Amino acid sequence: MTSAACLAHLGHRVTGVDVDATKISSLSRGEIPIAEPGLGALVAEGLSEGRLAFTTDPDALSRAEVVVLCVPTPTGPEGATELRAFDAAVGSLAEVLDPDCVVAVKSTVPVGTTTRTERLLGRPAVSNPEFLREGHAVHDFLHPDRIVVGATDPTAADLVTALYDGVAAPVLRTDPASAELAKYASNAFLAVKVSYVNVLAELCERLGADIVDVARVMGLDPRIGSAFLAPGPGWGGSCLPKDTRALLHTADEAGVDFALLADTVAANRHQHERVVTKVRQAVTGATDGCLDGLRLGLLGLTFKAGTDDVRASPALAVATRLAEAGAVLTGYDPGIDRDRVAGVVQVVDDVTLVAKDAAGLVVLTEWPEFHDLDWALLAALSERATIVDTRNLLDPELLERAGFAYHGLGR
Numbered sequence: 001m002t003s004a005a006c007l008a009h010l011g012h013r014v015t016g017v018d019v020d021a022t023k024i025s026s027l028s029r030g031e032i033p034i035a036e037p038g039l040g041a042l043v044a045e046g047l048s049e050g051r052l053a054f055t056t057d058p059d060a061l062s063r064a065e066v067v068v069l070c071v072p073t074p075t076g077p078e079g080a081t082e083l084r085a086f087d088a089a090v091g092s093l094a095e096v097l098d099p100d101c102v103v104a105v106k107s108t109v110p111v112g113t114t115t116r117t118e119r120l121l122g123r124p125a126v127s128n129p130e131f132l133r134e135g136h137a138v139h140d141f142l143h144p145d146r147i148v149v150g151a152t153d154p155t156a157a158d159l160v161t162a163l164y165d166g167v168a169a170p171v172l173r174t175d176p177a178s179a180e181l182a183k184y185a186s187n188a189f190l191a192v193k194v195s196y197v198n199v200l201a202e203l204c205e206r207l208g209a210d211i212v213d214v215a216r217v218m219g220l221d222p223r224i225g226s227a228f229l230a231p232g233p234g235w236g237g238s239c240l241p242k243d244t245r246a247l248l249h250t251a252d253e254a255g256v257d258f259a260l261l262a263d264t265v266a267a268n269r270h271q272h273e274r275v276v277t278k279v280r281q282a283v284t285g286a287t288d289g290c291l292d293g294l295r296l297g298l299l300g301l302t303f304k305a306g307t308d309d310v311r312a313s314p315a316l317a318v319a320t321r322l323a324e325a326g327a328v329l330t331g332y333d334p335g336i337d338r339d340r341v342a343g344v345v346q347v348v349d350d351v352t353l354v355a356k357d358a359a360g361l362v363v364l365t366e367w368p369e370f371h372d373l374d375w376a377l378l379a380a381l382s383e384r385a386t387i388v389d390t391r392n393l394l395d396p397e398l399l400e401r402a403g404f405a406y407h408g409l410g411r
């Protein structure tokens with residue numbers, strides 16, 4: 001959706017093809033099925049100016065000069081990338097495409113997939129990985145840090161590069177394998193950074209140091225950089241977990257020992273457990289305290305703020321573990337509708353219901369809206385006014401003045 005709408009915004013005539021007829025009919029009416037700032041306006045612009053259309057019919061691509069593949073590439077057995085949807089999409093193109101059409105692979109795919117696609121379709125294929133973040137998708141597509149064009153055919157590379165005319169970003173031309181690997185390498189590195197700071201946060205708690213200060217000192221070194229140094233309940237979302245596992249699988253198959261990345265993934269699992277231990281300690285006074293039957297209120301369920309996406313959300317991973325320990329969970333998230341999350345959390349629209357009679361509150365997503373909550377009221381409604389802030393989002397003094405016993409992470 002973002003690629004289609006942004007490419008239309010850049011002046012191209014774009015047809016978005018999807019197998020999901022419900023999604024296609026909503027998009028054709030200008031309705032966006034996800035929360036993504038600015039996307040609705042761009043879809044409306046493309047539809048009204050006649051540069052954007054949506055269909056379920058792959059035949060609509062018969063006159064396309066470039067086909068951009070954006071289909072899902074989820075985790076399959078043993079962490080390998082599952083290419084069923086990708087292969088189905090490629091299969092649906094074989095009979096349809098113009099002989100001169102170039103295929104751009106924007107899906108995150110294992111090394112070798114672009115070259116295999118080229119062979120299968122008998123047309124040039126270009127690896128053109130996408131680096132946008134959810135919640136910033138339109139901005140990141142139109143203002144990327146870099147555009148990567150991995151190709152063996154220079155004419156095809158020129159054509160894909162020309163898609164981004166008007167976008168101010170360095171264009172890196174590589175071979176297809178390097179482009180494919182660079183995408184996994186980037187996401188895995190971000191995961192390493194967050195796991196690193198999460199383990200440091202645990203160390204800070206043991207040593208009486210403050211992770212916020214430690215990260216600030218580290219981040220001012222331009223060789224390190226301040227981004228992705230905020231501790232939390234673990235990294236999640238639709239990309240980092242699947243791409244780290246896929247890269248581990250690739251390394252394993254290639255006979256390369258990537259213990260650093262395996263430890264990063266293990267540290268992330270440990271982080272979910274650590275939050276549970278922290279909640280036990282805060283609420284019961286003991287790291288092995290019993291949560292059975294205790295009411296806990298969760299603030300934030302999405303995998304990060306600014307999105308309605310709960311895929312592989314660390315908040316839900318923590319919630320599952322708290323529920324397994326017997327806690328009774330109520331959750332509030334400004335980004336999602338009540339019916340989006342089922343299972344272990346009873347989701348409510350009214351934040352006071354989360355605090356009512358709660359033995360503790362746990363902040364799991366860094367929604368800025370939480371700053372403006374009536375904390376004195378929430379403390380008064382709680383049974384034990386205790387809060388564990390896994391994002392170090394809130395002002396400890398303000399929370400303590402409101403009546404809460406405040407517990408940050410790593411400080």
Ligand SMILES: NC(=O)c1ccc[n+]([C@@H]2O[C@H](COP(=O)([O-])OP(=O)(O)OC[C@H]3O[C@@H](n4cnc5c(N)ncnc54)[C@H](O)[C@@H]3O)[C@@H](O)[C@H]2O)c1
Nearest residue numbers: 017018019020070071072073085088089107108130132134
């Ligand atoms: N979500 C992100 O932030 C992001 C960022 C960069 C890269 N990526 C990569 O982009 C790819 C897509 O991710 P997504 O999050 O947009 O997935 P998604 O599941 O949100 O959307 C993909 C769409 O592809 C459709 N589809 C499935 N099979 C199809 C087929 N055979 N023909 C046509 N359409 C088909 C689905 O119905 C769905 O609407 C993945 O490889 C992902 O790793 C995602």
Ligand SMILES: O=c1ccn([C@@H]2O[C@H](COP(=O)(O)OP(=O)(O)O[C@H]3O[C@H](CO)[C@@H](O)[C@H](O)[C@H]3O)[C@@H](O)[C@H]2O)c(=O)[nH]1
Nearest residue numbers: 130131132133134194228229230232235236237239303304
């Ligand atoms: O300092 C930080 C930064 C992030 N996170 C967590 O890390 C996860 C991933 O965050 P983010 O990277 O912003 O999410 P995505 O939108 O999935 O974006 C990632 O995955 C996309 C899909 O591949 C890539 O295109 C992006 O470049 C890459 O940042 C989330 O759970 C965050 O809460 C932290 O805990 N601490």
